[in-house]
Amino acid sequence: MGNFGNERADHLAKEGTFISDETISFVPSRNQIRNGENKIIIELWQNRWNESNKARWTKILIDNANLDRLYGDFYMNQILAAHGVFSEHQAGFFEKRCYVYMAKKRDLCSM
Numbered sequence: 001m002g003n004f005g006n007e008r009a010d011h012l013a014k015e016g017t018f019i020s021d022e023t024i025s026f027v028p029s030r031n032q033i034r035n036g037e038n039k040i041i042i043e044l045w046q047n048r049w050n051e052s053n054k055a056r057w058t059k060i061l062i063d064n065a066n067l068d069r070l071y072g073d074f075y076m077n078q079i080l081a082a083h084g085v086f087s088e089h090q091a092g093f094f095e096k097r098c099y100v101y102m103a104k105k106r107d108l109c110s111m
Contacts, residue, residue: 038067042065042066042067045065046064046065049065
């Protein structure tokens with residue numbers, strides 16, 4: 001058997017291996033719960049992205065919702081979101097009027 005003096009412990013351990021009625025259940029950790037919830041959120045996000053008829057041009061660039069893969073930088077984000085420093089430049093592409101640009105142009109013409 002095992003170590004001298006541990007006969008009782010060895011006997012109980014051997015008996016424990018024969019008990020098949022016992023079920024062992026483990027509670028998932030916080031990380032496992034969070035990862036499972038994040039997976040569900042990303043799946044819902046992807047389904048919503050696939051079913052949307054908007055932003056088709058952006059969908060060509062970013063087909064799948066994935067948090068591990070990053071695209072572009074600050075400027076790419078500004079272009080895709082139609083914000084910030086590229087509003088004048090985008091006005092020509094999307095046939096929108098850029099009122100800030102028009103105001104600057106009018107001020108220059110009136111000088």
